[in-house]
Amino acid sequence: MRIKNDSFLIMRASQIKYLAVLLAAFVLCGTSMGLTHKVKESETFYAISKKYKVSLDSLMAHNGYKDARKLQVGKTLKIPSKSVKVAARVATAKPVAKSMRVILDAGHGGKDSGAVWGGVRESDLNLKVARLVEASLKSRGYRVTMIRRSDATVSLERRAQIANQHSNAIYVSIHFNADRNTGVRGVETFYVGNRGSYLAKSIQGGLSSSLKTRNRGYQYRSYSVLRNTACPAVLVECGFISNSYERSRCKTHAYQSAASRAIVSGIERYDRTY
Ligand SMILES: [Zn+2]
Structure with missing residues (x-):
């Protein structure tokens, strides 16, 4: 070269x-x-x-x-x-500034802790992963808007409103999953819109392999936070905290950073390809 x-x-x-x-x-x-x-x-x-x-x-x-x-x-x-x-x-040169902005939404927060299993609050895990994703994206030259940076309550309407202030952006909502059937585990990504499906595909592609858990695929789901967002929008479910084995993994920094790396690679792949 x-x-x-x-x-x-x-x-x-x-x-x-x-x-x-x-x-x-x-x-x-x-x-x-x-x-x-x-x-x-x-x-x-x-x-x-x-x-x-x-x-x-x-x-x-x-x-x-x-x-x-x-x-x-x-x-x-x-x-x-x-x-x-x-x-x-x-x-040691600075990364080249990217034109695309990433709106990172750490799901739930404040009064809404999301799923709670075995003393683990989903909203806390969401924020940890979102912050890791934020740091990594910034080091790669992406502009990032965080919906929340602390344990704050933010309504779904407000989340979409923040996202819709920006053009040339993508919206990535980060969550952990739960199910009454505690045997269920794995990762999945939801989207709305065509471009949302490309983004979901890009993220989901590396998620299960890097987290070494079941690949539950990516699919359309009309969540209001996705539906009301003008830019390509996805919601990533990083693992089931209702499954005791998966919960014990989700709590670790190693798992959270592997999740964040997979999400960042998916975003970069989307940015390169579409
Ligand atoms: Zn959630």
């Missing part, structure tokens, strides 16, 4: 992550054994010096060249150490 500053700016988040890892490895290599570059067809000393932001003279001297025309294809050049710092700067 050729790394140019201008093309870097238009890369997507997944590519940036990949690039960051690549560059970090590059930097580690650079510190221990020196950065190198294998000369490709039609490359010149000048082009290579520009690429690594080092002077032509220092690049030639570093490799014992007096005549730039003697450069041969396939030759491995040692790059002066200054460019290692350049690579490090690129690796």
Whole structure:
């Protein structure tokens, strides 16, 4: 992969992550054994010096060249150490700002605790996962609007109203499930609208595999919070707290962060694809 500053700016988040890892490895290599570059067809000393932001003279001297025309294809050049710092700067660059906004709705809250089983309140779990999703999305350059950040009561109407203040947005409502039949477990995602179905599909796709629980699929469900939202809207059910085994997992930070990672990947997949 050729790394140019201008093309870097238009890369997507997944590519940036990949690039960051690549560059970090590059930097580690650079510190221990020196950065190198294998000369490709039609490359010149000048082009290579520009690429690594080092002077032509220092690049030639570093490799014992007096005549730039003697450069041969396939030759491995040692790059002066200054460019290692350049690579490090690129690796720690801020994420590219995304145009799409994500409205994150931690379901229930305040007077409405949602489902309560074995001392676990759904509204608390919803908020924990929503906050993890928020942090992760922000680190990837997404703008995020949180419906609530504390144990506050927010009506369903108000939730949709907040969402409808924004254009170019998606709405993701985060919940945990419960059922009288305590044997039921797994994850599922509900949606309204066409674009909502794409978003639900993208999120649900990785959810059950990363949480290692049953995949209950994604389906249309006319929940008022989804119906009254103008943008693509989904409601993610991250697991059944009525099932004692699943509840014991849902309570853990490991499960909550795995859920948040799956939701974030689904959002990114949707953003990339649709
Ligand atoms: Zn709920």
